[in-house]
Amino acid sequence: MASGEHRIFISYSRHDGGRVAARVKQALNERGLTAWRDIEDMIPGDHVLAQALEAIEQAEHLVLILTPRALASDWVKREWSHARANGVMISPILADPTIDKTSLPRWIQSVDLCDPNQPERWTRLLRVLEDKGRVRRVPDMTPPAVDLVARPAEFERIKQAILAPPAGPVGITTALRGGGGFGKTMLANALCHDEDIRLDFPDGLLHVSLGKEGRSPTALIIDLIELLTGDRPGFEDANVAAAQLAQAIGEARLLLVIDDVWSRGDLEPFLRGGPNCVRLVTTRNIAVLPPDSVTVNVDSMTGDESVAVLARGLKPDPALAARLAALADRLGHWAQLLAMANGWLRGRVTDGESLGDSLENFERRLTARGLTAFDPKNEKERERSIRLCIEASLEDLPATDADRLAELAVLPEDEPTPLAIIEALWAETGGLDDIEADELYRGFAAASLTQPLDLGARTLLLHDNMLWYLRERLGPEGLRAAHRAMVAAVDRLCGGDWTRLPNAYAWRHAIRHLREAGDERAETLLTDYAWLKAKLAATSAQDLFESFVPEPTTEATRLTGRALAMGVPTLTQYREQLPVQIAGRLERIDAPILAPLLTTAKADFPRLLLRP
Numbered sequence: 001m002a003s004g005e006h007r008i009f010i011s012y013s014r015h016d017g018g019r020v021a022a023r024v025k026q027a028l029n030e031r032g033l034t035a036w037r038d039i040e041d042m043i044p045g046d047h048v049l050a051q052a053l054e055a056i057e058q059a060e061h062l063v064l065i066l067t068p069r070a071l072a073s074d075w076v077k078r079e080w081s082h083a084r085a086n087g088v089m090i091s092p093i094l095a096d097p098t099i100d101k102t103s104l105p106r107w108i109q110s111v112d113l114c115d116p117n118q119p120e121r122w123t124r125l126l127r128v129l130e131d132k133g134r135v136r137r138v139p140d141m142t143p144p145a146v147d148l149v150a151r152p153a154e155f156e157r158i159k160q161a162i163l164a165p166p167a168g169p170v171g172i173t174t175a176l177r178g179g180g181g182f183g184k185t186m187l188a189n190a191l192c193h194d195e196d197i198r199l200d201f202p203d204g205l206l207h208v209s210l211g212k213e214g215r216s217p218t219a220l221i222i223d224l225i226e227l228l229t230g231d232r233p234g235f236e237d238a239n240v241a242a243a244q245l246a247q248a249i250g251e252a253r254l255l256l257v258i259d260d261v262w263s264r265g266d267l268e269p270f271l272r273g274g275p276n277c278v279r280l281v282t283t284r285n286i287a288v289l290p291p292d293s294v295t296v297n298v299d300s301m302t303g304d305e306s307v308a309v310l311a312r313g314l315k316p317d318p319a320l321a322a323r324l325a326a327l328a329d330r331l332g333h334w335a336q337l338l339a340m341a342n343g344w345l346r347g348r349v350t351d352g353e354s355l356g357d358s359l360e361n362f363e364r365r366l367t368a369r370g371l372t373a374f375d376p377k378n379e380k381e382r383e384r385s386i387r388l389c390i391e392a393s394l395e396d397l398p399a400t401d402a403d404r405l406a407e408l409a410v411l412p413e414d415e416p417t418p419l420a421i422i423e424a425l426w427a428e429t430g431g432l433d434d435i436e437a438d439e440l441y442r443g444f445a446a447a448s449l450t451q452p453l454d455l456g457a458r459t460l461l462l463h464d465n466m467l468w469y470l471r472e473r474l475g476p477e478g479l480r481a482a483h484r485a486m487v488a489a490v491d492r493l494c495g496g497d498w499t500r501l502p503n504a505y506a507w508r509h510a511i512r513h514l515r516e517a518g519d520e521r522a523e524t525l526l527t528d529y530a531w532l533k534a535k536l537a538a539t540s541a542q543d544l545f546e547s548f549v550p551e552p553t554t555e556a557t558r559l560t561g562r563a564l565a566m567g568v569p570t571l572t573q574y575r576e577q578l579p580v581q582i583a584g585r586l587e588r589i590d591a592p593i594l595a596p597l598l599t600t601a602k603a604d605f606p607r608l609l610l611r612p
Helices: 018-030 048-058 074-085 119-130 152-163 184-192 195-200 217-229 238-249 264-270 303-310 318-330 335-350 355-369 379-394 399-410 419-430 434-446 464-493 504-517 521-527 529-538 541-546 555-573 575-586 592-603
Strands: 008-011 035-037 061-066 089-094 170-173 205-209 255-261 278-283 294-297
Touching: 008 018, 008 048, 008 074, 018 035, 018 061, 018 119, 048 074, 061 074, 061 119, 074 089, 074 195, 089 119, 152 170, 152 184, 152 195, 152 278, 152 294, 170 184, 184 195, 184 255, 184 278, 205 217, 217 238, 217 264, 217 541, 238 264, 255 264, 264 278, 303 318, 303 335, 318 355, 335 355, 335 379, 335 434, 355 379, 379 464, 399 419, 399 434, 399 464, 419 434, 419 464, 464 504, 504 521, 504 529, 521 529, 521 555, 521 592, 529 541, 529 555, 529 575, 529 592, 541 555, 555 575, 555 592, 575 592
Parallel strands: 008 035, 008 061, 061 089, 170 278, 170 294, 205 255, 255 278
Antiparallel strands: none
């Protein structure tokens, strides 16, 4: 029978759980239920674990037979972890009465254990298995896996710090002031994919990215609370949100990755409570970390690691080893520069040039721009070197392609952007169709000019250093023109009706693009009741309020923003209260500029309304 026909999966150790597993399967068959047993039902020749994990994804229930060998088995742990991540209901059976219940994982202690020797509990288990079993998934915000040159020394130090819970958070930082592009985020993401770490955090992996210009900590905290509890709360400040997050985490064994932290104030709300939650923090500034943090510096790569990055995908002749090592020295063993150089070299080799000639050409370009050996500890020298390396990498690009890359300077920092938005932008600026755009952003990613594409989520992300370089390259007028193009692209996507924006990115960043483009609609939309209502329906009360940050320039929009700020807690639970929140807080203000907003809001009052 194919595994997809089974609603129930039996997880056990064949060494000491086979007898109980057989009993469970027989009882289920007597009730007309079918179950999948990994040992009995596997297809010979196929990878057994892969079959088991696929069967778990299709199941509704997992019966977990607890025996000493099962509790010690990484295989069984993988099965129950996969079930929790996929929302499969787990029913544990305490098959060995000698097991100390207090030694069981916390999540098992919190559920009802079945004793197979107690008839009423056995009957209750069978009734549960007859019913629907899907439950809330254990949160897993692990970023997509990418091809990463191993940095075993740093990786192992961070891993052991995570697995041996410290008093405070684990910090991946750099000893170099302002050092970006050394691979801190990539290491953090790789650790989230490590099997030992995933098994050690059965209640899930959470991930937030703060950044220098990212979303507010309050908005990110609200997202986490909703993921953990299923309810989206409304808060007026980060302190209240932080307390609620601590409560939502509770005793859960979680790994929380807090990426790209720039200030201590932004980090602190994520550090409260959760005695079993380990925080993994990446930052360019060690001063933002609490004094009790375990810190691991991630700076320049070793010589061998640097050469491995440069040679990735190239299979160099051993005779070129010295030249690769010399180029690595010249690039300061800096991960981001090495990756860009590798992307450029691979592109030339793919086009038929020998690796030796490609190396010579790249070195000549660096020399022409004045990039010699530099001191990675010197922040100004680092900034100059990355600018020169980017320019050397861009030299072969057609001018139109370089323009398309530069236009990505309008994208937000530390937030993946839907490829559909980028396709629309390039259709506006360069007349590209979706196939041409696909070839272009794939080429940029292959050359390491962008972060690796997430084709599952269909998003693109730029490294901070690249984003800042492109903004500098465009200059104020070029940036304004690019924002105007983005506004035109969004206008085309929504057919000119900004109450029908196409996706979450457009709702979140529409006002920012309009402001940067100098478009007066940035102010008029914020006092347009239909737009406010549409954004609240498409996003959340917190996201609606954040459209007014920084505070708008006109009196009408300032007053509207303040009214919505006070209404966030109510609007989070009762979106239909938007007209009441607007009219109730603004109608007593003698301001003619508010009249159109109040008139439209009052016309949308709920049918039943108590008024003072």
